[in-house]
Amino acid sequence: MVFRSYMDIALEEARAAGERGxxxxxxxxxxPDGTVAARAGNRTRELNDPTAHAEILAIxxxxxxxxxxxxxxxxxxxxxxxxxxCATAISAARIARLYYGAADPKSGGVAHGARIFSHRQCHxxxxxxxxxxxxxxxxxxxxxxxERR
Ligand SMILES: [Zn+2]
Numbered sequence: 109m110v111f112r113s114y115m116d117i118a119l120e121e122a123r124a125a126g127e128r129g130x131x132x133x134x135x136x137x138x139x140p141d142g143t144v145a146a147r148a149g150n151r152t153r154e155l156n157d158p159t160a161h162a163e164i165l166a167i168x169x170x171x172x173x174x175x176x177x178x179x180x181x182x183x184x185x186x187x188x189x190x191x192x193x194c195a196t197a198i199s200a201a202r203i204a205r206l207y208y209g210a211a212d213p214k215s216g217g218v219a220h221g222a223r224i225f226s227h228r229q230c231h232x233x234x235x236x237x238x239x240x241x242x243x244x245x246x247x248x249x250x251x252x253x254x255e256r257r
Pocket of ligand 1: 163191192
């Protein structure tokens with residue numbers, strides 16, 4: 109099977125989030141058959157919800173659609189390194205593979221900070237692929253924060 113990246117869809121969600129005034133981060137969950145199970149962008153401001161990160165919203169939607177608290181065999185694409193909260197949710201959801209774009213030295217929880225998947229309390233570790241289309245993700249974030257300074 110040829111690898112097909114779904115990061116372009118995550119980037120679309122990130123752009124849409126930025127246009128809503130949210131931090132531009134987008135995520136997409138792909139089912140084992142290659143169909144898009146859920147896609148989401150950050151909505152923390154809109155929902156007044158600090159947990160409404162793109163990954164959390166996408167996991168909630170995919171689980172609801174599947175009628176399951178777990179998403180075995182599913183892949184998650186996100187434009188930015190997941191924070192510790194999202195990394196924990198990704199593990200709990202039993203996501204098989206995580207693809208992310210830009211590194212997040214400030215708030216990331218995969219390659220930085222809490223490094224959730226390396227912790228011995230982490231019961232499910234997805235395969236992790238970083239730096240997937242990192243450039244456009246970084247540029248979106250840079251432009252967003254430059255505008256707010
Ligand atoms: Zn997060």
